Amino acid sequence: MDKINIGIVVAEFNYDITMMMLQRAREYAEFLGVNVSRVFRVPGTFDMPLAIKKLLKLDDVDGVVTLGAVIKGETDHHRVIMDNAARKITDLSLEFEKPVALGISGSGESRLQAEARIEMAKDAVESCVKMIKSLRDLK
Ligand SMILES: Nc1c(NC[C@H](O)[C@H](O)[C@H](O)CO)[nH]c(=O)[nH]c1=O
Numbered sequence: 014m015d016k017i018n019i020g021i022v023v024a025e026f027n028y029d030i031t032m033m034m035l036q037r038a039r040e041y042a043e044f045l046g047v048n049v050s051r052v053f054r055v056p057g058t059f060d061m062p063l064a065i066k067k068l069l070k071l072d073d074v075d076g077v078v079t080l081g082a083v084i085k086g087e088t089d090h091h092r093v094i095m096d097n098a099a100r101k102i103t104d105l106s107l108e109f110e111k112p113v114a115l116g117i118s119g120s121g122e123s124r125l126q127a128e129a130r131i132e133m134a135k136d137a138v139e140s141c142v143k144m145i146k147s148l149r150d151l152k
């Protein structure tokens with residue numbers, strides 16, 4: 014089987030947490046023997062869709078893993094950020110016929126809850142790679 018290449022889009026917002034998510038994602042990709050061909054840093058989760066689209070167009074990206082943490086503020090703003098990102102992630106995956114895994118915790122979580130969910134990064138890499146393999150099996 015050809016080498017699997019994944020791209021990672023990571024939010025710099027709450028970077029103390031997303032940096033650890035990025036590290037965990039890299040570690041797990043290495044464990045699986047998967048190459049992380051691209052890492053695209055964006056300011057926040059809301060800004061992810063364009064970065065995802067750019068990566069999905071590349072031949073050395075078989076799928077994309079998104080990493081972020083959408084923590085509750087004083088208003089419901091976090092819902093707008095997460096709902097939009099989740100919807101566009103699904104739309105882009107369907108448009109480009111490549112998996113895009115949701116490794117964004119929240120929304121509406123506390124900082125403590127976000128820290129407890131760093132492992133979502135590993136789960137997202139796992140899902141992305143499983144989908145890439147299943148899609149290759151279909152061909
Ligand atoms: N509050 C969080 C954000 N907010 C920033 C937005 O995602 C975006 O960068 C801004 O609106 C400019 O377009 N992002 C997160 O990833 N997590 C948050 O908790």
Ligand SMILES: CC(=O)[C@@H](O)COP(=O)(O)O
Nearest residue numbers: 084086087088089090091
């Ligand atoms: C979710 C956010 O972007 C956040 O920083 C906004 O917080 P608030 O709901 O207090 O305006």
